[in-house]
Amino acid sequence: MHWHHYARHRHRRHRRGFGPWAERGRFFGPGEVRLALLSLLAERPQHGYELMRGLEERSGGTYRASAGTVYPTLQQLEDEGLTASETVEGRRVYRLTEAGRAELAREVEAVDAIWRRAEDWGDWSDLWDPAAGELVRPALELLKTALRSLARSEDPGRPEAIRQILRDARDRIRGLDGAA
Helix, strand or coil, X not given: CCHHHHHHHCCCCCCCCCHHHCCCCCCCCCCXXXXXXXXXXXXXXXXXXXXXXXXXXXXXXXCCCCHHHHHHHHXXXXXXXXXXXXXXXXXXXXXXXXXXXXXXXXXXXHHHHHHHHHHHHHCXXXXXXXXXXXXXXXXXXXXXXXXXXXHCCCCCCHHHHHHHHHHHHHHHHHHHCCCC
């Protein structure tokens, strides 16, 4: 099917966002908050606020955990025997139990995927810089122009030609910082 045909007859998907948000509207999928918290607790005992801050730091500031997510999950982990807590200097500090360590060992691949995604989200953290707003409109205009060109052409070489133009623009921008 040619691109112009696809463009005219595409099915609208109910996705929102772009970058790491395009595939999933939420940072965590089912059961992933508990694994992330277990992973952070494997590093050292922590209280809830430290864990919330750890989740935010790991995502480069693009994900901010709420108390309404973290504390009920910590309670669930404790109920399951995966964590234990004690009050230290007026704060409830959680630590991993042997059962929690065993759970992490079983879920190593899932935990690695969570932190890889966190790193990907962190790559987009500059989007929240106020100066980024000045670049969004021209970037979207460039994308719109590229997509229209693709949709209006039956030339099989057009997609690669557009990709190369976009790569060249990316490389020129990277060159402004001396980065390759």
